[in-house]
Amino acid sequence: MNFSDMKCDFPELRGDNYKVWERILLHLGWMDIDYAIRKTESVPITETSEPDDVDLYEKWEQSNCLNVMFINIKIPASIWRSVDQHNNVCELLKTIDDQFVSLDKALVSTLIMIFASKKFTGLNGVPEHIM
Numbered sequence: 001m002n003f004s005d006m007k008c009d010f011p012e013l014r015g016d017n018y019k020v021w022e023r024i025l026l027h028l029g030w031m032d033i034d035y036a037i038r039k040t041e042s043v044p045i046t047e048t049s050e051p052d053d054v055d056l057y058e059k060w061e062q063s064n065c066l067n068v069m070f071i072n073i074k075i076p077a078s079i080w081r082s083v084d085q086h087n088n089v090c091e092l093l094k095t096i097d098d099q100f101v102s103l104d105k106a107l108v109s110t111l112i113m114i115f116a117s118k119k120f121t122g123l124n125g126v127p128e129h130i131m
Contacts, residue, residue: 013075018100036064036089
């Protein structure tokens with residue numbers, strides 16, 4: 001299967017769709033390029049490397065490069081600038097995950113503070129107050 005022929009209708013990452021965007025891992029698996037996510041980086045190639053080791057390293061390197069490019073395409077410039085750039089797909093995914101986990105926690109904290117500070121004035125009915 002040719003990489004350029006694959007349908008790529010995966011959403012671009014935004015602040016409000018991170019949980020959906022996390023499914024990118026399934027998409028990469030479906031495209032059969034998730035080897036670098038599933039396996040740790042092989043030992044770099046040397047003159048004494050066995051042919052099997054060379055093949056595994058080249059497979060990992062190609063998978064890693066394709067994954068990083070695919071993920072970077074799905075991140076808008078506004079978020080891309082705030083995420084440290086990595087050449088390793090696992091480090092890139094961890095950085096994105098860390099950023100959005102802290103963003104989710106901040107949002108939850110803000111919502112709790114808003115709801116905790118709300119008081120019923122009695123001027124309107126309860127349904128209007130809730131809405």
